[in-house]
Amino acid sequence: MSSTPLREHSAVGKLFHTLSISQVLALVAALLIVRFSVRAICRIWFHPLSKFPGPKLRAATRIPSHIEVWKGNKHHRFAALHRRYGHVVRVNHDELSWTEPNAWKDIYGHGTKGTPGSAPHKHWLRYGQTMNGSPNLIQARDVDHNRQRKIFTPAFSDRALKQQESLFIKYTNQLVSKLKEGIEDNPTKSFDMVRMFNFTTFDIMGDLTFGEPLHMLSNAEYDPWVSIIFSSIKIGSRLRIMVYYHWIWRAFKLITPKGSNRKRYSHFQHSVTRVTKRLEKGRATEGIDLWDFVLAQKEGKGLTRGEMDSNASLFMIAGTETTATLLSGLLYKLLEKPVCMTKLVEEIRGAFSSSDDMTIEQLASLPYFAACIKEALRLYPPVPLGLPRVTPENGSTVCGQFIPPNTICMIPQYAMYTHPENFRNPLQFLPERWLGDPAYEDDQRQCLQPFSVGSRDCVGKNLAYHEMRLVMAKVLYAFDFELEPESEKWTEQETYILWQKKPLMCKLKAARYTHKAQHTHE
DSSP states (O other): OSSSSHHHHHHHHHHHHOOOOOHHHHHHHHHHHHHHHHHHHHIIIIIIISOOOOHHHHHSSSSHHHHHHHHHHHHHHHHHHHHHHHHHEEHHHHHEEETTHHHHHTSSOOOOOOSSSOOOOOOHHHHOOOTEEEEEOTTHHHHHHHHHHHHHTTSHHHHHHHHTHHHHHHHHHHHHHHHHHHHHHOOOEEHHHHHHHHHHHHHHHOOOHHSSOOOHHTTSOOOOHHHHHHHHHHHHHHHHHGSHHHHHHHHHHHHHHHHTHHHHHHHHHHHHHHHHHHHHSOOOOSSHHHHHHHTTTTTTTTTOHHHHHHHHHHHHHTTTHHHHHHHHHHHHHHHHSSSHHHHHHHHHHHHHHSSSGOOOOHHHHHHHHHHHHHHHHHSSSSSOOOOOOOOOOEEEEEETEEETTTOOOEHHHHHTTTTTSSSSSSSSGGGGGGTTTTTTTTTTTTGTTTTTTGSSOTTHHHHHHHHHHHHHHHHHHHEEEEEEEGGGTTTOOEESEEEEEOOOEEEEEEEEEOOOOOOOOO
């Protein structure tokens, strides 16, 4: 056996033994700098994505992206990058961001036939895992996703939601009653409409999902369960930075004290407890709720108990906060532009003799109302950032460009919807752009896909539309709103996956009159 390796090892050991601590640290720092520099050069000029435009620093390192996540300004930074570099930007060494209108079908849909490669799939690492390891609709692989989707799709159909209309009306009327009681007790009182909308959407979803509300409207305060959800979003978004550095992430999980994940566990257990209570009731005797469709499945084709729990936990976030976000954003945009508020109020109050006459079908037929909702979704999308997809081993074709394997692709919604090449006057609230105004005939209206596209689009989009129309119509029928000065520039918010909404403080007055209905509904 040769003694050469031993002599070399001894020489290295002697070298480090003769160096001081400061010299060792300097040597390590120098090696790290060399490593970083070499890797940066390779990523910038020799990486398969080097032909795509974008800042050199972002191609070299993820640090700028991590800073944006930490500060919550990623939506604004991406919008600025696309305005500067165009519809496709290299935002990290292995990541492309798109704002081209036709990118939706190639990234999130089934792709374009006859082009090289296959459609991108979900970037599973970024979607994490559920507490019990049973995948929900978002995290399930294709086979499980298809099975779950077939179960839940009928539950969110227009037909099923029509059967739940009385439930939506019940809590929306309760919201109006609470607001009326508040101004009767104190006419100068201000209301945080973010809270009021959240109370309503969580009570609705609680009843739809578990057969009982969270009583947030009755108690006029957040259920502890909901408080846990809100408090975990920001910190969870920041902690995900460590996932990109496996040794840091593993070390973090090792040193994290037991119980530090208590909030997430507590949220999940709330779902488990409520699912148990709902299952004990069996099939509903009156009406239909979500679990009637679950319980109606044949043995072997339904959900496992773990999947029931994980999906219930998902619905209580995805089906509530996002709807309340759009309602808050729409109300603010209307208050910011009184001429639009006046037009919408006239349309709603002119269509019904009483708020009791409102139905989800009739509200869906109001054209200016529909335009206002679309414009609010454009300027204040509930999910402002991109949902990551990754190209498969044979690559993908997006908008006619071949994308190499293992490339992360996404569409940041806020950046796409405010790109000047997609919409004229992109930062202005202009509902007429959706009503055939010739001044906006060149707008790329197909851009607007707030619920995504393809087989993994939002299963609850019908619910969201019906709910937001009913809630907004009822409150605008009953009240005149005035924005408090403290809530001016309300949309200047940070984003951590979702918007970090500030209080939307408003004064309310009972509507003095309503217009006589201009037409009758069958």
